[in-house]
Amino acid sequence: METILLKNIENPNSADIDEYIKAGGYRSLQKAIEMQPKAIIDEVKKSGLRGRGGAGFPTGMKWTFASSDPKTPRYLLCNADEGEPGTFKDRPILEKNPHLLIEGMAIAGYAIGAEYGYIYLRGEYPGAKDILDTAIRQAYDRGLLGDNILGRAVRFHLSVHQGAGAYICGEETALIESLEGERGQPRIKPPFPVNVGAWSKPTVINNVETLSNIPYIIETGAEAYSKIGSRDCPGPKLYCVSGHVERPGVYELPMGINLRDIIYTHAGGIRGGEKLKAVIPGGVSTPILPPDKIDCPMDFVNMPKHGSMLGSGAVMVFDDTVCLVKVCYRALRFFDHESCGKCTPCREGTGWLSNILGRIEHGKGRDGDIELLLDVAGNMLGKTFCPLGDGAASVVQNFIRHFRPEFEGHIRDAGCRLQN
Amino acid sequence: MLSEKAIKQVDEIIARYPAKRSAVMPALYIAQMEFGWLTPEAIEAVSEATGVPKATVKGVATFYAMYKHKPIGRHLIQLCTNVSCMIFGAERLVDIIKNKYGLEAGGTTADGRFSLVIMECIGACGTAPAMLVDTDFHENLTEENIVKILENYK
Numbered sequence: 001m002e003t004i005l006l007k008n009i010e011n012p013n014s015a016d017i018d019e020y021i022k023a024g025g026y027r028s029l030q031k032a033i034e035m036q037p038k039a040i041i042d043e044v045k046k047s048g049l050r051g052r053g054g055a056g057f058p059t060g061m062k063w064t065f066a067s068s069d070p071k072t073p074r075y076l077l078c079n080a081d082e083g084e085p086g087t088f089k090d091r092p093i094l095e096k097n098p099h100l101l102i103e104g105m106a107i108a109g110y111a112i113g114a115e116y117g118y119i120y121l122r123g124e125y126p127g128a129k130d131i132l133d134t135a136i137r138q139a140y141d142r143g144l145l146g147d148n149i150l151g152r153a154v155r156f157h158l159s160v161h162q163g164a165g166a167y168i169c170g171e172e173t174a175l176i177e178s179l180e181g182e183r184g185q186p187r188i189k190p191p192f193p194v195n196v197g198a199w200s201k202p203t204v205i206n207n208v209e210t211l212s213n214i215p216y217i218i219e220t221g222a223e224a225y226s227k228i229g230s231r232d233c234p235g236p237k238l239y240c241v242s243g244h245v246e247r248p249g250v251y252e253l254p255m256g257i258n259l260r261d262i263i264y265t266h267a268g269g270i271r272g273g274e275k276l277k278a279v280i281p282g283g284v285s286t287p288i289l290p291p292d293k294i295d296c297p298m299d300f301v302n303m304p305k306h307g308s309m310l311g312s313g314a315v316m317v318f319d320d321t322v323c324l325v326k327v328c329y330r331a332l333r334f335f336d337h338e339s340c341g342k343c344t345p346c347r348e349g350t351g352w353l354s355n356i357l358g359r360i361e362h363g364k365g366r367d368g369d370i371e372l373l374l375d376v377a378g379n380m381l382g383k384t385f386c387p388l389g390d391g392a393a394s395v396v397q398n399f400i401r402h403f404r405p406e407f408e409g410h411i412r413d414a415g416c417r418l419q420n
Numbered sequence: 421m422l423s424e425k426a427i428k429q430v431d432e433i434i435a436r437y438p439a440k441r442s443a444v445m446p447a448l449y450i451a452q453m454e455f456g457w458l459t460p461e462a463i464e465a466v467s468e469a470t471g472v473p474k475a476t477v478k479g480v481a482t483f484y485a486m487y488k489h490k491p492i493g494r495h496l497i498q499l500c501t502n503v504s505c506m507i508f509g510a511e512r513l514v515d516i517i518k519n520k521y522g523l524e525a526g527g528t529t530a531d532g533r534f535s536l537v538i539m540e541c542i543g544a545c546g547t548a549p550a551m552l553v554d555t556d557f558h559e560n561l562t563e564e565n566i567v568k569i570l571e572n573y574k
Contacts, residue, residue, distance in 0.1 A: 073438075085502045085541040116438075123486040124498075124542045126555035159436045164445060165485035167540065181441035181472065183483035199438050242504040242545035249546045284503055314545070322507055330506050334540050340483075 004216045004236050005209060006252045009096040015131050017138040020099040026144055028215035032107040033154050035218075040111040041067060044214065046222035048234040053079055053170070053207035054282070054311045056233070056300030062204055065194035067112040069202040076109045076117040077179065077198060077205040081163050081170040083122055084283035085334060086314035089238035090208035092250050094121070094128040097212070098135035102158065104211035106145060107218060109156040112204050116157050120175050123164040132160050167338035171386050172205045174340065185342045186386040209238055230256025233299035241267040243317035244274060256299040262315055263294070274319035278403070282311020284331045285391030287398035288324075308398075323418045325410050328399040329357040335392035346389030349380040353396055360407060363415030370400060370407050422465045426450050430469040443470050444480050448487055457488040485540075493528045493535040495573040498552040501538050504545035513549060513566055514538070520567055534570070 008014045008023050020026070032040055045060025066074055078101065082090045093101055105117050121129055136158055139145040147155050161179055163169050169178045173187035176198050197203020213235055217225045226234040237255040239262050242248050246268030253266065259281055263269065270276050276291045281298065287308040289296075296306035303310045318327065336350040356373055359365055377393035384390055400407060410416055422430065429450055434443045447466045448458065455462040458481050466481075467474040481487045497517065501510040514525060517536060521529050528535040544550030547559035551566075558569050 082543055083541060086504055086545050087541075088543040088545050091543050116436075118436075122543075123484070124539065124552070126552070127557060157436070161442070162446065162449065163484070164449070164487055165540075166483065178445065179442060180439065181444035181470075181480065183480055240546060242548060243507060248548075280503075316504060316545070318507065327503055327507070330501075330503050334502060337540060 003252050005100070005212050005238055006092060006097070006250070007100075009092055014096045015098050015135060017099055017135065017142060020097075024219075025099055025215075026103055026142075028218040029103050029106050029144060030150060032218050033110055033150060033152050037067065037111045037113060040107065040218065043222045044111070044217060047213075047217045047225045048222075048232075049210065049213055049217065049225075050233055050235075050300055051207055052209035052213075052237070052313075054084070054309075056310065059206060059210055062194055062206070063108070063112050065192070066114075066197075066202040066204045069195050071195075071202055072113070073116065074112055074114040074202040074204070075198045076105060076112060076114040077172075077175065077203060078105060078117065078119040078208060078211055079170060079172065079175060079205055080119050080121040080125075080128075080208045081167075081175060082208070082312070083124075083167040083170050084285060084312045084314060085331070086242055086280065086283045086316040087240060087312040088242075089240040089250050089313060091125065091128065092238075093208050093212050094125060095131055098128075098132050099139065100212045100215060101132075101208055102135055102139050102145070104214035105158060106139075106149065106156050107214050108204065108206065108211060109158075110149075110154055112202075114204070115155045117159075118179060118198075119158070119160045120169065120179060121160050121162050122169075123162055129160060129162055136160070166340075167334075168340045168386075168388060171388065174386070175205065176203065183340075185340045188385070229254040230297060230299050230302070232301040237298070237313055239266075239298065239313045239315055241315045241317065243315075244271045244319035244322075245269065245317050246271055256297040256302065259289075259294045259296050259298050259315070262298065263317055267315075267317070270317070270319050274321065276317070277320040277322055278318045278324060280314075280316040280318075281308050283314040284316070284334065285387075285395065286311040287394060288402060290402045321418065323361075323416050324399060324403050324406050325357070325361050325416065328395065329354070329361045331395050332357050332392060335388065335395070339388060339392075343385035343389065345380045346384040346386075346392070349376055349384075349389060350392045352376050353392060357396075360410050361416070363410070363413075365407075365411035365414070367411065369411060370404065374400060421461075422451060422454055422469055426454055427469055434470070440471050444472055444477060445484075448477070448481050452488055457491050491528070493532050495534050495554055496552075497523075497534055497536045497570070498539045498542065499536065500540070500542045500544065500548070500550050502541040504541075505549035508548045509563070510549040510561075512563060513551075513561060516563055516566060517570075521570075534573070 050056040169184040178184040332354040336354040380393040451462040
């Protein structure tokens with residue numbers, strides 16, 4: 001497959017504007033500003049593009065909602081707060097193909113009528129900050145950003161807003177709070193950001209990978225684009241594979257590729273010929289799958305039918321040397337650390353889940369602890385302010401659903417057999 | 421007080437947003453650079469530069485994990501121990517750092533050379549385990565190479 005998102009990244013100077021233009025870059029922006037904004041949105045709608053941040057919301061629809069809200073100004077935000085454990089798919093775009101994102105944002109800004117855009121970049125990517133700042137400066141110098149883009153009366157200003165280590169800011173309303181200079185705690189929805197977003201104005205928030213699809217859609221047209229990937233979820237997708245595979249890394253593949261193929265064909269199978277024990281298919285928040293459940297098309301529509309979710313496309317592979325109680329405990333320590341504290345079920349629930357898992361992992365588990373975990377998780381699910389708490393609860397439920405004997409063994413044997 | 425250069429930087433940042441308050445986070449980074457960590461004077465300087473009350477600035481600063489609320493060493497080691505790094509032995513790397521430098525997570529060496537912070541996923545899962553030292557990524561760490569890498573930071 002031709003690469004669209006990771007095009008040219010083997011070129012050591014791929015982040016430079018001249019290299020990007022030489023490879024055909026910014027032609028889509030030129031084409032887009034000769035189109036009517038509505039025609040661009042229609043093209044994106046027709047392409048079938050869905051948001052790559054994890055929720056899979058149709059991008060064109062989001063753009064329509066914001067652009068049809070009469071309030072102005074409107075804002076365009078790029079969610080580059082890639083923090084879901086296991087996820088490192090946006091990093092190659094940010095570090096090696098920043099102009100693809102900038103071009104996508106300039107087109108999106110023009111389409112929805114936003115004159116200001118911000119890239120909310122996680123604090124853990126200091127290298128990407130410098131690269132993006134340089135790329136943005138280059139784009140201004142060439143008249144591709146600013147007050148008169150390509151000599152036309154089109155205005156779009158772009159800057160980077162650096163986060164400071166808060167996973168919750170990947171949630172779009174928490175991201176807005178953080179952009180506004182507040183503690184990153186989520187807002188109640190509705191109203192949705194498309195109507196009442198940054199500074200209470202209509203705001204589109206799209207993931208890095210989503211926006212990076214836009215130049216290709218404009219250049220080749222929705223019809224050609226929608227032939228890539230699966231029917232309900234077209235386009236290319238970045239899958240980032242980590243854990244016990246021969247070749248971990250970021251793979252650009254057609255959306256809907258089988259999870260087994262990602263692991264065994266593209267990532268080279270299980271390291272050292274070990275036995276597969278489990279896969280988390282879409283970042284730590286998505287339901288874990290046992291080896292007999294990995295024949296599933298990796299897209300937003302099909303994964304829920306197979307008991308999990310596409311999430312961020314972060315495939316985490318575990319061989320049978322891994323203690324899943326320990327993995328579950330580490331995941332819950334993460335959620336406990338990252339819970340923003342706004343709502344009680346999440347703030348208290350993540351703490352208790354982590355504590356109970358900790359005592360099981362450390363050989364101090366008690367009879368009834370598994371039921372207690374499920375009880376706490378059940379009291380969180382659907383009752384938290386934002387999906388962080390749901391994610392934490394569902395991790396515990398799904399680890400126990402598929403690997404209950406391992407938890408029982410830890411309690412019975414007062415510790416882990418795998419770690420002596 | 422921030423230096424003149426820093427105040428100019430903050431003013432440039434303020435101009436990017438429709439509301440001054442959005443400059444609080446970037447200004448905290450700038451103040452942290454100037455003062456070494458977020459001293460009470462640094463919080464006050466951010467408050468003055470952005471017009472946001474001190475208590476609010478402090479409230480924002482304490483929400484985010486990457487702002488520093490006590491002095492840190494010359495070099496900041498940010499080591500990931502989240503799942504993908506953990507299964508490749510990140511916890512053993514924490515022990516190695518402790519044994520070699522007497523450095524605990526959250527602490528600073530007596531000579532002020534290193535501080536250590538345990539991170540929650542730094543987006544290097546395909547090249548785990550990984551750490552940031554200051555702003556440099558170091559990936560595919562092993563029990564053998566980690567000390568060699570750290571020895572380059574004096």
